[in-house]
Amino acid sequence: MKRRTFVQLLAATPLASTTRAEESEGIPKYKVVTPYKRAALPGMPGPYPGKVVSVKSAKCLSEDGLKIDGEVVREMMERGMRALTGDAKTIDSWRRFFTPEDVVGIKVNAGGRPWVVSSHEVVAETIRNLMAVGVKAQQIYIYERFQGQLDQVNYAPRAPEGVNIFAAERANTRNDNQNYDPRVYVEADFFGEDDTRSNMIRLVSEKLTKIINIPNMKDHGATGATGCLKNIAYGSFSNVARTHYKGVSHTLSFVGTLAVVEPLRSKTVLQIMDGLRGVWHGGPFAPTLKYVFFPRTIMFGTDPVAIDRLLLDIIDDERKRRGAISIWNRDEKTLDFNNGGDRDKDPNVNIIIREPGHVEYAGNLGLGVHDKREIEVKEIEV
Amino acid sequence: MSPGPLIGSGNKKGKKGVGSGEWGVGVRNLLSPPHSPLSIPYSLLTFLLFLLPLTPQRILRLEAAEAKRNAAEGEQKLPLIYWTEGIETAESLKRAGIEQIAAPADKAEVWRKAGFKVVAVSRAEFERREKLLTPRITGRADVASATRRPWVDANGWRFVRNPAGKFYYDLPQGKAAMAIAEAFTYKADAILKIDQADLTEAGAMFAFIKNLTGENYPPIADIGVIDDKSPETGEVINLLTRRNLLFKIVEAPEPQFRVNIKLGSKEYPKAEADNPSEFAQKIRQRLGDDNRSLRVYGTETVICRLTGDGARARLHLLNYSGREADGLRLRLRGNYGRVDARAFGLSRVEPEDLVNDETATEFSVSGIGIYTVIDLSR
Numbered sequence: 001m002k003r004r005t006f007v008q009l010l011a012a013t014p015l016a017s018t019t020r021a022e023e024s025e026g027i028p029k030y031k032v033v034t035p036y037k038r039a040a041l042p043g044m045p046g047p048y049p050g051k052v053v054s055v056k057s058a059k060c061l062s063e064d065g066l067k068i069d070g071e072v073v074r075e076m077m078e079r080g081m082r083a084l085t086g087d088a089k090t091i092d093s094w095r096r097f098f099t100p101e102d103v104v105g106i107k108v109n110a111g112g113r114p115w116v117v118s119s120h121e122v123v124a125e126t127i128r129n130l131m132a133v134g135v136k137a138q139q140i141y142i143y144e145r146f147q148g149q150l151d152q153v154n155y156a157p158r159a160p161e162g163v164n165i166f167a168a169e170r171a172n173t174r175n176d177n178q179n180y181d182p183r184v185y186v187e188a189d190f191f192g193e194d195d196t197r198s199n200m201i202r203l204v205s206e207k208l209t210k211i212i213n214i215p216n217m218k219d220h221g222a223t224g225a226t227g228c229l230k231n232i233a234y235g236s237f238s239n240v241a242r243t244h245y246k247g248v249s250h251t252l253s254f255v256g257t258l259a260v261v262e263p264l265r266s267k268t269v270l271q272i273m274d275g276l277r278g279v280w281h282g283g284p285f286a287p288t289l290k291y292v293f294f295p296r297t298i299m300f301g302t303d304p305v306a307i308d309r310l311l312l313d314i315i316d317d318e319r320k321r322r323g324a325i326s327i328w329n330r331d332e333k334t335l336d337f338n339n340g341g342d343r344d345k346d347p348n349v350n351i352i353i354r355e356p357g358h359v360e361y362a363g364n365l366g367l368g369v370h371d372k373r374e375i376e377v378k379e380i381e382v
Numbered sequence: 383m384s385p386g387p388l389i390g391s392g393n394k395k396g397k398k399g400v401g402s403g404e405w406g407v408g409v410r411n412l413l414s415p416p417h418s419p420l421s422i423p424y425s426l427l428t429f430l431l432f433l434l435p436l437t438p439q440r441i442l443r444l445e446a447a448e449a450k451r452n453a454a455e456g457e458q459k460l461p462l463i464y465w466t467e468g469i470e471t472a473e474s475l476k477r478a479g480i481e482q483i484a485a486p487a488d489k490a491e492v493w494r495k496a497g498f499k500v501v502a503v504s505r506a507e508f509e510r511r512e513k514l515l516t517p518r519i520t521g522r523a524d525v526a527s528a529t530r531r532p533w534v535d536a537n538g539w540r541f542v543r544n545p546a547g548k549f550y551y552d553l554p555q556g557k558a559a560m561a562i563a564e565a566f567t568y569k570a571d572a573i574l575k576i577d578q579a580d581l582t583e584a585g586a587m588f589a590f591i592k593n594l595t596g597e598n599y600p601p602i603a604d605i606g607v608i609d610d611k612s613p614e615t616g617e618v619i620n621l622l623t624r625r626n627l628l629f630k631i632v633e634a635p636e637p638q639f640r641v642n643i644k645l646g647s648k649e650y651p652k653a654e655a656d657n658p659s660e661f662a663q664k665i666r667q668r669l670g671d672d673n674r675s676l677r678v679y680g681t682e683t684v685i686c687r688l689t690g691d692g693a694r695a696r697l698h699l700l701n702y703s704g705r706e707a708d709g710l711r712l713r714l715r716g717n718y719g720r721v722d723a724r725a726f727g728l729s730r731v732e733p734e735d736l737v738n739d740e741t742a743t744e745f746s747v748s749g750i751g752i753y754t755v756i757d758l759s760r
Binding site: 173174175176177178179180182183189192193194195196197199238239 | 531625626659660663666671678679680681682703705706707708709710711735737744746748
């Protein structure tokens with residue numbers, strides 16, 4: 001069976017009950033368990049499949065890229081949202097997605113601290129608009145998997161009083177599981193690991209009614225690039241780092257397989273890619289400015305696949321510009337899987353064969369449009 | 383699932399003063415007033431012996447006498463602290479609630495006089511015992527990836543492999559309670575040299591295990607292992623234990639097991655065991671995760687022992703991580719309606735999200751420390 005046929009079959013299989021995909025071409029056998037059913041119009045790809053609004057502004061960052069101008073970000077977000085929905089007023093754009101009754105999660109990305117994270121300015125502007133719609137602060141949750149990362153980014157000073165900041169685990173130590181839902185999981189044995197389940201965060205499955213995904217523009221050693229799909233998928237489930245080991249990565253299929261699990265798929269209604277800064281190598285981390293670049297862009301959409309398809313080119317183009325190997329390079333000679341240090345020193349060293357094909361895979365699962373010819377990009381300069 | 387016994391149950395019925403040999407059953411004589419099997423009182427014997435110079439012959443006689451006494455006091459089965467400190471430390475033991483110890487033979491009587499139940503262990507006997515590892519995680523426990531699983535120093539496989547064995551721990555500070563729990567879980571004859579600073583926690587662990595009502599179910603197993611006593615098979619047994627793949631040592635393949643392993647056979651060549659991790663994975667795949675009597679999710683550092691009689695089961699959870707484990711998910715084959723969990727340091731723990739389907743029972747436990755015991759019944 002060809003991979004495309006396989007994923008089409010998988011996409012056609014209802015996931016509201018236990019399903020089992022057949023192992024094929026190195027794709028692990030997945031067992032998806034969830035009692036939740038898909039919404040009539042699931043959030044991904046949502047009402048705007050294949051549509052991406054890309055708003056760029058040279059003024060959003062200081063010249064050295066270190067400071068963010070909140071006023072410019074506000075304008076970028078207002079114009080981006082209006083362009084996405086076609087509304088004349090920004091508030092109307094937000095009302096298309098949210099009502100005052102919603103309990104809204106904001107899936108931030110704090111892994112690229114300190115330089116490439118969901119910025120305070122974008123998160124604050126998102127909260128301001130939610131509250132303008134009538135969503136109370138107490139109904140808003142900024143969430144991420146690890147408390148340690150959230151503490152370092154520290155969203156609290158810019159968040160209105162009452163906004164919840166939630167982490168599923170204290171740290172990346174695999175000891176805290178009580179915040180994960182035992183009824184919603186994907187089971188797979190990748191490398192003989194003892195714990196074969198990845199469970200959805202309870203906040204996502206039980207409490208939130210809508211989710212806004214705010215990823216960054218980042219290179220990723222296992223997936224090639226990490227944007228909307230990986231941020232929402234790996235950021236909403238437990239025990240996911242197990243997919244890459246000794247140069248091999250199962251991210252190709254696992255990212256999409258997680259993202260499509262209900263109720264995550266249905267609840268994730270808006271994608272705001274914070275590309276003010278990005279990281280072109282060594283991602284998803286950005287502890288120093290060494291590999292940080294400055295796209296000065298925010299992308300808007302409801303289709304995570306379409307946005308991520310554009311992201312693959314953004315990261316790859318930046319790497320090419322810097323003389324680094326492509327994210328599509330599968331030459332094992334580039335591989336030094338035991339040496340993260342060398343990878344950090346040299347952008348021509350991979351620690352894992354990257355899997356940028358995860359975006360296409362997710363598209364074939366029905367999460368969005370992958371073919372660039374079918375993606376409509378509206379570019380705005382602020 | 384096999385209800386057959388995994389190891390020798392320690393049933394010594396008919397043996398004088400031993401009872402069934404199971405926990406809480408065979409300790410009657412340990413708790414009864416000291417008495418002498420000899421024709422003269424022990425105190426007088428001791429006094430007379432101390433009048434003699436300490437010749438090797440005298441030491442041998444002393445050992446022989448103590449061995450007789452130990453035998454009379456019942457086979458030592460509960461883990462015991464091997465206490466070499468002087469009698470001036472008696473108060474600290476009592477404060478910790480420890481009334482029963484193992485002590486060097488030449489100090490045993492003094493401790494008995496102080497009101498302790500004592501199993502005398504001569505230096506020679508101590509040295510004949512097999513030394514155990516300190517139960518703990520070594521290496522990089524803080525690395526998240528499950529595929530870079532932390533290395534667990536655990537001794538359960540040694541106990542299962544050699545149920546009649548005699549063992550000792552020589553423990554650094556902070557590990558006494560864990561070792562007591564480990565030895566108790568496997569019903570091992572183990573004595574423990576501990577750091578004085580651990581007395582209180584050790585006493586608390588003894589109190590915890592004494593409060594566990596008697597259980598005499600046979601261990602549950604999914605795999606048969608023919609043990610040729612080779613180091614290679616030992617390592618395979620170690621990894622099966624480590625991965626919660628429940629096995630039974632058998633003389634010959636047993637049909638109730640989906641997988642029977644004999645190292646050196648055509649199916650399981652010795653060369654394959656050169657990589658015991660991959661070998662254990664092969665066994666796991668042959669068995670199939672769906673056919674396992676026990677699955678543990680949410681940790682890589684908890685090792686379990688499961689016993690049961692079909693209607694009831696007891697699950698021991700030994701957490702080697704040194705950290706509290708939250709939201710551990712357990713799946714047991716069989717439909718159990720009642721789940722009763724007790725965690726050391728927490729007393730009762732409420733199992734959460736209990737799910738029964740046609741084949742299995744699943745539930746979560748949170749906030750568990752180093753040792754938890756879960757009793758299940760249909």
